[in-house]
Amino acid sequence: MPQIHASRLLDAANRIILGKAQNLRLALSCLIAGGHLLIEDVPGVGKTTLAHLLARLIGLQFQRIQFTSDLLPADIIGVSIFDRESAAFRFHPGPVFAQLILADEINRATPKTQSALLEAMEERQVTADGETMPLPAPFFVIATQNPTHQIGTFPLPESQLDRFLMRIRIGYPDREAERALLMGEDRRELLQRQEPVIRPEDLVALQRAAAAVTVSDRLVDYVQALIESTRHSADFAGGLSPRAGLALLSAARAWALIENRDHVLPEDVQAVFPHIAGHRLRLAGDGRSAPSEAITRLMRAVAVV
Amino acid sequence: MPRPPETNPGARSPAAWLLATAAVTLAPHALHLPLWMSGLCALLLAWRTHLLVRIGAAPSRVLILALALAVAIGVRYEFGHFFGKDPGVALLAVLLCLKQFEVRSPRDVHSAVLLSFFLQLGLFLHDQTLLIAAFALAGALFATVTLLRLQDGEAPTRESLRSAGLMMAQAVPFLLALFLLFPRVPGPLWGLPADAFSGTTGLSDSMEPGSISELILSEAIAFRAEFTGAAPPREQRYWRGPVLTAFDGRSWRAVPTLSTATPPYTPFGPRYDYALTLEAHNRPWILALDFPGPGAAGARYATDLRLLADRPVRHRTRFALTAYPETPVGRFESPGALAIARQLPSDTNPRTVALARELAEGAPDDETILARVLDHMRELGLVYTLRPPLLGRHSADEFLFDTRRGFCEHFASAFVVLMRAAGVPSRVVTGYQGGEINPIDGSMVVRQSDAHAWAEVWLDGRGWVRVDPTALAAPSRIDAGLAAALPQGELLPLMMRPALSWLRAARHRWEAVSNAWNQWVLGYDTLRQHELMRRLGVAEPDWRTLSALLAASTGVLMLLLLAWAHARHRAADPLDRAWDAFCAKLARRGLPRLPWEGPMDYAGRVAAALPTRAGVVRTIAAAYARLRYGGNGPADPAATRALARSIQRFKPK
Numbered sequence: 001m002p003q004i005h006a007s008r009l010l011d012a013a014n015r016i017i018l019g020k021a022q023n024l025r026l027a028l029s030c031l032i033a034g035g036h037l038l039i040e041d042v043p044g045v046g047k048t049t050l051a052h053l054l055a056r057l058i059g060l061q062f063q064r065i066q067f068t069s070d071l072l073p074a075d076i077i078g079v080s081i082f083d084r085e086s087a088a089f090r091f092h093p094g095p096v097f098a099q100l101i102l103a104d105e106i107n108r109a110t111p112k113t114q115s116a117l118l119e120a121m122e123e124r125q126v127t128a129d130g131e132t133m134p135l136p137a138p139f140f141v142i143a144t145q146n147p148t149h150q151i152g153t154f155p156l157p158e159s160q161l162d163r164f165l166m167r168i169r170i171g172y173p174d175r176e177a178e179r180a181l182l183m184g185e186d187r188r189e190l191l192q193r194q195e196p197v198i199r200p201e202d203l204v205a206l207q208r209a210a211a212a213v214t215v216s217d218r219l220v221d222y223v224q225a226l227i228e229s230t231r232h233s234a235d236f237a238g239g240l241s242p243r244a245g246l247a248l249l250s251a252a253r254a255w256a257l258i259e260n261r262d263h264v265l266p267e268d269v270q271a272v273f274p275h276i277a278g279h280r281l282r283l284a285g286d287g288r289s290a291p292s293e294a295i296t297r298l299m300r301a302v303a304v305v
Numbered sequence: 306m307p308r309p310p311e312t313n314p315g316a317r318s319p320a321a322w323l324l325a326t327a328a329v330t331l332a333p334h335a336l337h338l339p340l341w342m343s344g345l346c347a348l349l350l351a352w353r354t355h356l357l358v359r360i361g362a363a364p365s366r367v368l369i370l371a372l373a374l375a376v377a378i379g380v381r382y383e384f385g386h387f388f389g390k391d392p393g394v395a396l397l398a399v400l401l402c403l404k405q406f407e408v409r410s411p412r413d414v415h416s417a418v419l420l421s422f423f424l425q426l427g428l429f430l431h432d433q434t435l436l437i438a439a440f441a442l443a444g445a446l447f448a449t450v451t452l453l454r455l456q457d458g459e460a461p462t463r464e465s466l467r468s469a470g471l472m473m474a475q476a477v478p479f480l481l482a483l484f485l486l487f488p489r490v491p492g493p494l495w496g497l498p499a500d501a502f503s504g505t506t507g508l509s510d511s512m513e514p515g516s517i518s519e520l521i522l523s524e525a526i527a528f529r530a531e532f533t534g535a536a537p538p539r540e541q542r543y544w545r546g547p548v549l550t551a552f553d554g555r556s557w558r559a560v561p562t563l564s565t566a567t568p569p570y571t572p573f574g575p576r577y578d579y580a581l582t583l584e585a586h587n588r589p590w591i592l593a594l595d596f597p598g599p600g601a602a603g604a605r606y607a608t609d610l611r612l613l614a615d616r617p618v619r620h621r622t623r624f625a626l627t628a629y630p631e632t633p634v635g636r637f638e639s640p641g642a643l644a645i646a647r648q649l650p651s652d653t654n655p656r657t658v659a660l661a662r663e664l665a666e667g668a669p670d671d672e673t674i675l676a677r678v679l680d681h682m683r684e685l686g687l688v689y690t691l692r693p694p695l696l697g698r699h700s701a702d703e704f705l706f707d708t709r710r711g712f713c714e715h716f717a718s719a720f721v722v723l724m725r726a727a728g729v730p731s732r733v734v735t736g737y738q739g740g741e742i743n744p745i746d747g748s749m750v751v752r753q754s755d756a757h758a759w760a761e762v763w764l765d766g767r768g769w770v771r772v773d774p775t776a777l778a779a780p781s782r783i784d785a786g787l788a789a790a791l792p793q794g795e796l797l798p799l800m801m802r803p804a805l806s807w808l809r810a811a812r813h814r815w816e817a818v819s820n821a822w823n824q825w826v827l828g829y830d831t832l833r834q835h836e837l838m839r840r841l842g843v844a845e846p847d848w849r850t851l852s853a854l855l856a857a858s859t860g861v862l863m864l865l866l867l868a869w870a871h872a873r874h875r876a877a878d879p880l881d882r883a884w885d886a887f888c889a890k891l892a893r894r895g896l897p898r899l900p901w902e903g904p905m906d907y908a909g910r911v912a913a914a915l916p917t918r919a920g921v922v923r924t925i926a927a928a929y930a931r932l933r934y935g936g937n938g939p940a941d942p943a944a945t946r947a948l949a950r951s952i953q954r955f956k957p958k
Contacts, residue, residue, distance in 0.1 A: 216935065301901070303901055
């Protein structure tokens with residue numbers, strides 16, 4: 001039963017990140033669905049902790065890349081340096097060669113650097129000096145992004161946002177959780193001491209199990225109705241792409257697996273839908289990223305069949 | 306060679322239903338089939354039942370073929386030919402029974418079902434009562450269920466019955482459109498020309514002792530009358546049938562009369578308007594209330610004061626009539642007619658003739674003779690009874706002097722013999738007296754048991770005067786009916802017994818319904834159709850207009866039905882239906898499912914609102930979610946049924 005790994009992982013994560021069970025669940029289903037995660041929030045709410053924690057719990061190789069405006073693509077991918085001994089160029093792999101990468105404040109880097117990472121995310125391989133090198137597997141990117149209205153940022157273009165399976169917002173902890181956080185042990189130390197609770201192979205097993213979760217015709221009807229309503233809605237400029245539809249289904253499968261079910265329910269789709277659609281839809285008027293109320297409204301206009 | 310038993314139990318379900326269809330279809334046919342064929346059908350069906358219950362070996366094809374041949378020969382022998390409805394229906398009935406043994410493929414079931422539909426239609430060739438229609442409908446329902454079982458032999462019986470009922474309900478609008486708009490031919494809708502000639506009861510144009518007392522044992526309806534306004538009092542309700550003038554000493558016969566388009570009298574006194582719906586009796590006379598006023602459509606006025614239809618009444622017919630009971634009639638009767646009304650055969654009833662001469666002795670006029678005869682008959686102490694002793698050749702003599710017990714025909718006959726012997730023109734009139742108001746629909750029902758015989762005497766200056774000698778012995782026969790007039794202890798016909806009043810009430814209800822059926826369904830003929838069309842604004846409803854209307858309305862109905870079916874498409878799925886029922890139950894409790902709500906979310910919300918039902922609600926929702934979203938294609942029928950049952954049992958309170 002691969003589901004046991006999921007619950008074990010969530011139990012351990014909830015002990016460190018307090019009061020954010022829903023976000024942890026979403027993040028895990030994003031990993032199980034094999035997608036990359038975008039966390040968008042103000043600094044200091046635990047974005048980095050979340051990424052780091054997931055890596056530790058699963059026992060993945062972890063690399064953190066702090067994006068800045070002067071970061072170059074080579075700083076991510078790596079560089080070839082002439083080796084005198086062998087009289088040849090030798091490739092020094094960059095931080096992208098890890099299983100889980102935290103791309104911190106991705107919108108601070110220039111579009112050129114951003115797209116170097118995003119191409120790696122999509123292709124799961126990098127090309128340097130004409131040589132193609134595969135990235136390790138599993139390969140996940142968790143990018144964080146400050147809300148785009150802050151000064152000195154380069155907002156990710158829509159085409160790039162589409163590469164992230166999900167976008168979540170962490171938000172402030174509730175009163176109780178915050179008190180526990182303030183009074184309790186330092187999270188960073190806890191994180192350092194945390195042993196993996198599952199192995200990377202277990203994650204692969206979870207991914208396989210998720211792919212086997214049943215999606216019935218009726219559920220596809222519902223998913224299609226949802227996607228169509230985004231295309232016909234007057235609230236949004238343009239609807240969800242077929243790729244977004246696939247993303248929605250695989251995320252819903254992962255969610256159903258975490259819920260310990262072998263088939264997807266409309267509830268599973270509804271649980272992941274705002275996080276699949278939120279960064280892919282733009283409001284019709286000013287082109288702003290769609291607020292969650294608009295997405296909830298849209299979801300409630302589509303009947304469950 | 307015996308065939309192997311049917312091994313697939315699912316295949317037996319349509320076979321059992323087919324058997325039931327055949328039984329329901331053929332049961333009413335037993336009324337008309339020759340006895341040996343009804344017996345054979347029953348035997349074959351019983352054998353088939355046995356085979357189905359015990360799963361025995363089917364008879365060989367050779368045996369079936371031989372039986373079919375034997376039946377064909379039997380039909381040829383019984384009817385003399387194969388043509389026409391009776392031998393045809395008989396042959397098909399037996400073939401339907403034999404086909405039961407040949408149900409091997411769906412095609413066999415289809416052909417047998419088609420055959421039973423045909424035989425259900427064939428029922429209407431014999432009669433068209435409400436009861437027969439109910440039987441035909443039941444047969445059609447069973448046949449439809451059989452077809453449904455062919456698709457899904459595992460479905461519960463109630464489900465199949467429900468689906469079949471729904472299918473038949475969907476046919477109702479088409480039935481109405483076809484019924485109302487299909488161009489009618491004049492005449493009865495169903496009857497073949499020969500039908501009405503066979504055995505119907507009623508008065509005949511002759512009478513001998515015992516003929517009416519036989520008739521009154523029948524509870525059959527002779528006719529119905531619906532009065533606009535009040536009905537005349539009971540003692541005036543004499544419905545005139547054959548007038549019997551010729552006497553041979555024992556039996557009375559009618560003599561041929563002339564008829565005219567207008568009545569041979571001038572109406573006088575109060576007038577009663579009524580519609581008379583006459584059952585088929587194959588005779589031309591309309592049993593009109595004395596005395597019909599002028600202007601009766603489709604009828605002529607006979608010189609003996611009867612009303613005659615243009616042709617014998619061979620199917621139920623409705624006449625709009627008037628009556629003037631107090632009209633003086635026959636004041637200027639022809640001497641020839643009066644001479645006939647005085648004739649007596651010379652060698653019969655000597656004692657009665659002698660008595661009459663004695664009573665007429667020295668009487669100044671005919672009225673005095675009449676009074677003396679009536680007085681004398683009253684003094685004789687005659688007894689009115691349903692079971693009079695048999696009378697011989699001198700019937701009046703034996704009745705007046707020996708037995709003194711008789712029914713109305715004895716009274717009327719003896720009285721007329723007395724009057725004629727005394728030289729006063731007189732005659733026997735047969736018909737019906739009385740009638741009963743059905744409290745349900747207010748129509749007056751006159752039965753064969755109201756059959757009566759009375760007398761008319763011709764008095765100078767007054768014309769024909771009605772005298773009812775039965776009233777001498779049993780006055781209540783006239784003002785209260787037969788049941789009141791018979792002496793205590795006399796065995797009454799079943800329906801007249803006072804203890805069975807509930808049965809009478811039920812009969813009233815049934816007769817009101819079948820009267821409505823007769824008037825509105827069977828009575829919907831060309832005239833009524835045209836009347837309806839004109840009322841709907843179709844000025845010239847010829848068959849072309851009607852056909853166009855029919856095509857248009859069935860087309861519109863078809864489209865409506867398709868639209869409805871499309872809208873209902875989803876709920877056709879039993880799982881959806883069960884879930885909808887569950888949501889509807891909770892909606893009535895104030896917890897409707899929101900359209901976007903998935904089953905588990907809904908269950909969670911309901912469980913929070915109804916903590917006592919939380920467990921069962923979650924179980925039902927989880928079962929539904931698993932069946933609905935757990936796989937593709939139609940959900941597992943057994944699990945769906947189990948879920949539907951637990952939803953049926955679920956009570957939100």
